[in-house]
Amino acid sequence: MTPAESTNYRTEKVLRPGMTTLAVDAAGARVVLKRLPDDCVWRGQLHPSVKQRLERLRELPSTAFAQLIGVEQHAEGMVIVSRYVEGLKLDEVPIEGKPAVLDELWRVTTSVHRLGMVHGAISAGNVIIDKAGAVHLIDPSPLLHDDPAIDLAALEKLGWAPITESVVVAPGIEDRHRRRRSLISAVALTLAAICVAWATVVYLSE
Structure with missing residues (x-):
């Protein structure tokens, strides 16, 4: 999973300052943006083990977990984008x-x-x-x-x-x-x- 560039989002509510935000994407869908902790990043990229886990989560054939949409590079760091x-x-x-x-x-x-x-x-x-x-x-x-x-x-x-x-x-x-x-x-x-x-x-x- 390679981090994409930041997409334009409209902030709806800050759930945890500096960490988690409820937002609306360009298509009008509500998503959750959660900043990854610093220990998940290695040399400016996703740590290999974190990358592997996020790929497995995104491909998981189950509705038990909220759908993982991807990872994006934002100004404040790498952010996980998930379905709200x-x-x-x-x-x-x-x-x-x-x-x-x-x-x-x-x-x-x-x-x-x-x-x-x-x-x-x-x-x-x-x-x-x-x-x-x-x-x-x-x-x-x-x-x-x-x-x-x-x-x-x-x-x-x-x-x-x-x-x-x-x-x-x-x-x-x-x-x-x-x-x-x-x-x-x-x-x-x-x-x-x-x-x-x-x-x-x-x-x-x-």
Whole structure:
């Protein structure tokens, strides 16, 4: 992903001074402009790992994350341009509706984990519930994250409680766990068979 030159935007609202702005592009679409932290830039360009992550985010076949449009070079630095998602933030949801929203947030988050992607910065301020009730994650960390436990720990801080002890992980990690469980089961069955055979021999020898 190569940063493009700055596009003309009309500022609608400054969300975080010097960092995040709600704006309108030339086509009339509302977008969010977020300045990248300095540690995401290396020698005047996107850090290679940040570039790789942003490319994956833009190509992610999921509506869970707000659509990443691109990266632009502005006077104040490099800026991520994302589609604006209108709706309620998680901390604006009535208390009686939060459990259902948290369950849906868990489903959305783990569906992204199955695609091998981790958000890395889940908080009450970057979970949006749109008018249709769909849950969206905004502002994923531009830094490279590959541990789903980061997101699951964030969900628990928001009040979500796991129903079981099972954890959904990225496909590669999940495959390793599955192979390990299969190996443990095979060893257990083999040991059980040896014990039965040994008991039979002892019984017959008596």
